Amino acid sequence: xxxxxxxxxxxxxxxxxxxxxxxxxxxxxxxxxxxxxxxxxxxxxxxxxxxxxxxxxxxxxxxxxxxxxxxxxxxxxxxxxxxxxxxxxxxxxxxxxxxxxxxxxxxxxxxxxxxxxxxxxxxxxxxxxxxxxxxxxxxxxxxxxxxxxxxxxxxxxxxxxxxxxxxxxxxxxxxxxxxxxxxxxxxxxxxxxxxxxxxxxxxxxxxxxxxxxxxxxxxxxxxxxxxxxxxxxxxxxxxxxxxxxxxxxxxxxxxxxxxxxxxxxxxxxxxxxxxxxxxxxxxxxxxxxxxxxxxxxxxxxxxxxxxxxxxxxxxxxxxxxxxxxxxxxxxxxxxxxxxxxxxxxxxxxxxxxxxxxxxxxxxxxxxxxxxxxxxxxxxxxxxxxxxxxxxxxxxxxxxxxxxxxxxxxxxxxxxxxxxxxxxxxxxxxxxxxxxxxxxxxxxxxxxxxxxxxxxxxxxxxxxxxxxxxxxxxxxxx
Amino acid sequence: xxxxxxxxxxxxxxxxxxxxxxxxxxxxxxxxxxxxxxxxxxxxxxxxxxxxxxxxxxxxxxxxxxxxxxxxxxxxxxxxxxxxxxxxxxxxxxxxxxxxxxxxxxxxxxxxxxxxxxxxxxxxxxxxxxxxxxxxxxxxxxxxxxxxxxxxxxxxxxxxxxxxxxxxxxxxxxxxxxxxxxxxxxxxxxxxxxxxxxxxxxxxxxxxxxxxxxxxxxxxxxxxxxxxxxxxxxxxxxxxxxxxxxxxxxxxxxxxxxxxxxxxxxxxxxxxxxxxxxxxxxxxxxxxxxxxxxxxxxxxxxxxxxxxxxxxxxxxxxxxxxxxxxxxxx
Numbered sequence: 001x002x003x004x005x006x007x008x009x010x011x012x013x014x015x016x017x018x019x020x021x022x023x024x025x026x027x028x029x030x031x032x033x034x035x036x037x038x039x040x041x042x043x044x045x046x047x048x049x050x051x052x053x054x055x056x057x058x059x060x061x062x063x064x065x066x067x068x069x070x071x072x073x074x075x076x077x078x079x080x081x082x083x084x085x086x087x088x089x090x091x092x093x094x095x096x097x098x099x100x101x102x103x104x105x106x107x108x109x110x111x112x113x114x115x116x117x118x119x120x121x122x123x124x125x126x127x128x129x130x131x132x133x134x135x136x137x138x139x140x141x142x143x144x145x146x147x148x149x150x151x152x153x154x155x156x157x158x159x160x161x162x163x164x165x166x167x168x169x170x171x172x173x174x175x176x177x178x179x180x181x182x183x184x185x186x187x188x189x190x191x192x193x194x195x196x197x198x199x200x201x202x203x204x205x206x207x208x209x210x211x212x213x214x215x216x217x218x219x220x221x222x223x224x225x226x227x228x229x230x231x232x233x234x235x236x237x238x239x240x241x242x243x244x245x246x247x248x249x250x251x252x253x254x255x256x257x258x259x260x261x262x263x264x265x266x267x268x269x270x271x272x273x274x275x276x277x278x279x280x281x282x283x284x285x286x287x288x289x290x291x292x293x294x295x296x297x298x299x300x301x302x303x304x305x306x307x308x309x310x311x312x313x314x315x316x317x318x319x320x321x322x323x324x325x326x327x328x329x330x331x332x333x334x335x336x337x338x339x340x341x342x343x344x345x346x347x348x349x350x351x352x353x354x355x356x357x358x359x360x361x362x363x364x365x366x367x368x369x370x371x372x373x374x375x376x377x378x379x380x381x382x383x384x385x386x387x388x389x390x391x392x393x394x395x396x397x398x399x400x401x402x403x404x405x406x407x408x409x410x411x412x413x414x415x416x417x418x419x420x421x422x423x424x425x426x427x428x429x430x431x432x433x434x435x436x437x438x439x440x441x442x443x444x445x446x447x448x449x450x451x452x453x454x455x456x457x458x459x460x461x462x463x464x465x466x467x468x469x470x471x472x473x474x475x476x477x
Numbered sequence: 478x479x480x481x482x483x484x485x486x487x488x489x490x491x492x493x494x495x496x497x498x499x500x501x502x503x504x505x506x507x508x509x510x511x512x513x514x515x516x517x518x519x520x521x522x523x524x525x526x527x528x529x530x531x532x533x534x535x536x537x538x539x540x541x542x543x544x545x546x547x548x549x550x551x552x553x554x555x556x557x558x559x560x561x562x563x564x565x566x567x568x569x570x571x572x573x574x575x576x577x578x579x580x581x582x583x584x585x586x587x588x589x590x591x592x593x594x595x596x597x598x599x600x601x602x603x604x605x606x607x608x609x610x611x612x613x614x615x616x617x618x619x620x621x622x623x624x625x626x627x628x629x630x631x632x633x634x635x636x637x638x639x640x641x642x643x644x645x646x647x648x649x650x651x652x653x654x655x656x657x658x659x660x661x662x663x664x665x666x667x668x669x670x671x672x673x674x675x676x677x678x679x680x681x682x683x684x685x686x687x688x689x690x691x692x693x694x695x696x697x698x699x700x701x702x703x704x705x706x707x708x709x710x711x712x713x714x715x716x717x718x719x720x721x722x723x724x725x726x727x728x729x730x731x732x733x734x735x736x737x738x739x740x741x742x743x744x745x746x747x748x749x750x751x752x753x754x755x756x757x758x759x760x761x762x763x764x765x766x767x768x769x770x771x772x773x774x775x776x777x778x779x780x781x782x783x784x785x786x787x788x789x790x791x792x793x794x795x796x797x798x799x800x801x802x803x804x805x806x807x
Contacts, residue, residue: 008525009566012518015489019565038562040486040552045601050749056736057744060597063490063640107496115522137522138504138514147504151497158723162731164497165490166640166738168751169731176696176732178794304604306555315561383794384697457525473488 002026008457009037011465013112013137015064016472018430020465021313022458024451029461032439032446034430039289039315042477043302046420051077051389051412054420058408059166061422062474064107066165067100067157068401069408069474072422075256076397076408078172081387087258088381089174094255094262095187095373096161096170097399101254102366103150104402105330105359108469109202109226110135110146113356116462117233127233134226142201142226149197155190156370159183174384179377187374195367202226203364211364216344219357227360234353243445243464245350246325249332250428252276252407254400255369262369263400266336267326271347273336277322278396278407283423284318287311287432294435297409297421298394315476318431318440319423327441328404328428329468331358339365352467359469391415401425403471424474442468478543478654480507481535481578482517482588485571486562486598486607487549490640491589492519497723498643506647510654515542525566532567532574535581544653545582545627546646547610550591550598551575551620554606561605575610575620584653585610585627586634588646593635593667594741595619601745611635611667615741631660635667638715639738642722645672666741668714676765677710677727677735680718687711689783690776691791693732696751700791702734704760707751710735711764 002025009019017038023031042061046054054073059066071093078085085093117131118140125131134142154164160179161167169176179187195207203210204224213219220240222231234240253265253276267274284294289312291303305312326332331354334342342361345354390412397408404425411419431440439447442465449460484492495503507513516523516531523531534540551572552561559570567574579585587610590596594614598607609619611633617623626632634653636645649669652658664673678684686692686701693700702708710718710728713735717727728735736750737743748754754761763772786798 007566009564010518010525010528011565012516012521012524012528015519016484017562017565019563035565037565038486038552039605040561040598040607041601041604044604047601049601050752052752053750056750057597057600060488060490060639063488063493066488066490066493111520119522138517138520144502144504147496148499148502151499151502152724154497155724158721158726160731162726162728162733163640163722165488165493167731168728168733168736171696173696177730178697180795304555304561308555308560384695386695457527462524 006456008461013115013466014470014472015062016475018465018470018472020446020461022446022451022461027451027453029446029449029451032443033313034432034440034443035314036316036430036472036476038472039304039476041302041304043420043422046417049417050415051080051410051417054410054417055168055171058422061477062471063165064104065401065403065471065474067097067167067170068399068406070167070170071097072397072399072406072408074170074172074397075399076395076410077389078387078395079397080393080395080410080412081172081389083172083385083387084258085172086174086382086385088378089383090257091373091376092160092175092179092383093170094257095370096157096167097255098366098370098373099153099156100164101402102363102370103154105363106146106150108359109356110142112469113466114142114230116459116466119459121459125236127229127236130229131233134229145197145201149194153190153194156187159186171384173387176384178383179379181379184374184377184379191367191371191374198363198367204228207364207367211361211368214340216341216348219341219345219361220353230356234356239353239463240351242449242460243352243467245327245441245445247346247350248324248326249335250276250321250326250328250405251333251336252398252400252405254333263333263337267321268332268336278398280322281423282320284320284434286318286435287313288317289315290317297407297423298411298419300409300421314432316427316431318434319428320434325431325438325441325444326428328425329355329358330362330402331355332404333400334358334361352463355467401474403469404428422477424471424477426470426472426475429468430470430472430475478512479515479541480512480544480546480650481515481542482546482548483571483574484518485547485549485575485592486552486605487589487591487596489519489548491548491646494640495643495646498647503643503647507650510651512650512654529566536577542578542582544584544586544650545578546586546588547575547592548588550595550607550609552605552607572620579621579625579627583628584631584634584658586636586649587611588636589641590637590639590738590743593637596639597744599744612741631658632667634658634663634669637668637739639743642672642717642720644720645669668739672716673714673739675714675716675719677713677715677717677729678764679716681710681729683729686787686791688779689787690780691783691787694792697732697794698792699794699796702729703753705753706734707736707749707753708734709737709762712762713737713739715739
């Protein structure tokens with residue numbers, strides 16, 4: 001029996017700072033500890049400020065999920081006011097948010113995740129030359145074309161929201177700019193160009209053909225475009241055999257529109273669909289460098305332990321739903337929304353391949369949603385309504401960021417913020433252990449990962465961690 | 478020239494913005510100018526031990542460092558230790574790394590308002606002790622002392638903005654590569670003049686409303702946002718309205734206030750961001766370089782002269798009254 005400890009970091013091609021400590025036994029990860037090593041304290045900064053300042057401050061938690069943070073803050077303020085946004089304003093906000101989520105998935109696939117397949121360690125594999133040509137960091141042809149396509153589709157956020165990231169266009173009453181007919185045709189054209197990119201490059205087929213795949217076999221057996229190259233690599237490296245999840249998922253429901261969210265809210269427990277009850281959330285602090293007791297976010301505190309005492313090992317709190325870990329993200333959303341291929345895929349377990357496949361499905365579906373939404377813009381309608389905030393009260397804002405369920409909980413007294421708590425998707429996925437010693441989702445997924453004798457930064461660990469697409473700046477905030 | 482890019486305590490949004498560079502894209506722009514990344518946390522293949530080896534090489538002198546780009550503020554807390562941000566895998570704080578690497582670089586570039594002055598990370602009582610590379614807010618001296626100079630003899634180049642415009646970063650790097658970045662190219666706060674010699678107000682589509690003080694009263698209205706909505710575009714440096722963001726837009730074009738994100742301490746305006754502070758009903762804060770008495774006189778005169786078209790459009794969400802056409806005949 002051989003034992004060794006590894007400290008993996010700096011862990012790049014994830015958003016923000018991540019350090020993974022591994023206890024390795026007999027060539028396998030026996031235990032993993034995910035450390036979020038950066039604390040800024042946004043929840044503390046918010047105290048005493050005007051509630052509307054949340055719209056300026058919270059997007060700056062994260063430069064990749066900026067609109068998600070903005071949408072969550074706006075939803076929390078709307079909940080505080082007890083008023084929905086103007087229906088067309090909600091639609092415009094959904095368009096901006098959908099573009100961000102689409103771009104995040106694209107960036108993850110092409111820049112963050114697939115770059116590892118071009119590594120010299122995989123030389124000799126039947127697909128390696130193609131992976132090098134397509135996915136080599138900064139130079140691969142897929143990397144370059146995705147960066148260009150991304151920059152162009154973000155013109156939609158330019159048109160509606162002024163800039164990306166950190167727009168202030170999304171407000172509790174709607175959006176600050178009413179699009180014109182000219183804006184709508186520009187957005188239609190931008191989406192047509194993006195569709196051309198997806199169909200010629202990522203899917204090698206009509207977007208609908210990929211979005212409508214109905215079985216796990218059809219999805220994992222896809223052969224065209226870069227999605228096909230990934231499936232071929234995933235099969236050869238048996239990526240379905242690493243990074244196992246609990247089979248428990250959470251989605252707050254994506255894109256709140258007047259008729260309900262475009263993608264359903266819910267929980268999933270190994271085949272059983274359930275409703276979301278946010279009163280069941282507790283943030284456990286037993287292994288976070290945070291002082292205080294486990295609490296619901298409405299009563300939550302952020303009081304960093306400046307002495308960084310053991311057994312804590314991360315700035316990340318450990319959210320639990322009814323006492324249990326849940327995984328959140330594109331795969332969770334697609335499973336909970338009832339996509340047949342996603343449900344079929346997780347019937348045999350959650351793993352590295354399934355997470356990436358879920359994201360690819362969502363790229364195709366989001367393109368179609370965006371086209372529908374832009375076509376539904378009414379250029380003579382109101383895009384914002386008056387929202388007066390009460391001097392006291394509370395609000396809950398629940399949205400789906402690219403990486404999963406994002407919640408903001410605001411409390412206001414005498415017109416000022418007296419409590420602000422944020423639970424981000426990667427707070428769920430990359431949480432440390434809780435009081436019962438139960439590891440967080442990525443920590444559990446890493447157990448059993450193979451580690452080669454000479455490996456200091458094991459490739460399997462990199463694939464597993466990146467399959468979650470962690471956003472560490474959101475995680476601790 | 479090579480570039481080492483570190484992400485310290487920020488949101489990563491300046492890198493995300495950088496990827497929005499166009500005509501050509503960022504990878505071509507930098508590559509064509511002979512610039513390449515030694516390592517970038519979002520873009521490079523190397524991770525973990527590979528990166529630690531690279532950093533060790535820079536510190537022991539076996540690897541030359543041309544340009545150090547730092548994105549994000551530098552955390553000094555808790556208790557001055559810098560342990561609110563440890564560079565993962567190294568057991569050392571980012572504060573320590575930046576102080577070690579900066580003197581080894583030919584040029585040091587602070588990317589974004591967090592890295593330049595502390596930025597949003599230092600808002601609200603600054604719980605993590607965030608400071609900029611060479612400034613603490615508007616005060617010289619940050620993680621690096623005021624007298625710090627890179628190997629080139631230059632102070633830290635402050636590409637401020639929240640986020641930075643992709644072109645501000647690429648053009649700064651291209652000017653460095655071309656040997657054209659010197660102290661005369663920077664303003665008093667270390668910002669490149671090519672964008673800091675403009676005001677956000679320049680080329681703002683609301684300028685005609687501004688001229689007549691025809692003001693928006695609520696979010697979504699077309700009028701000038703200076704009087705009520707907290708806009709400080711007449712005081713904020715940046716060529717946002719000249720250059721355009723994400724295909725040609727920017728904050729004021731999308732109907733919300735310029736919050737002066739290129740400036741030190743923009744994160745604490747001492748009033749809600751989107752409300753204009755007033756004294757006796759009159760907005761506090763004058764357009765840059767405008768004598769107060771003249772501003773007051775001109776404002777009251779122009780307000781009295783506001784054409785009906787502007788008065789109506791200012792409080793509408795779309796153009797209600799188009800410009801009157803001259804028929805060509807008398």
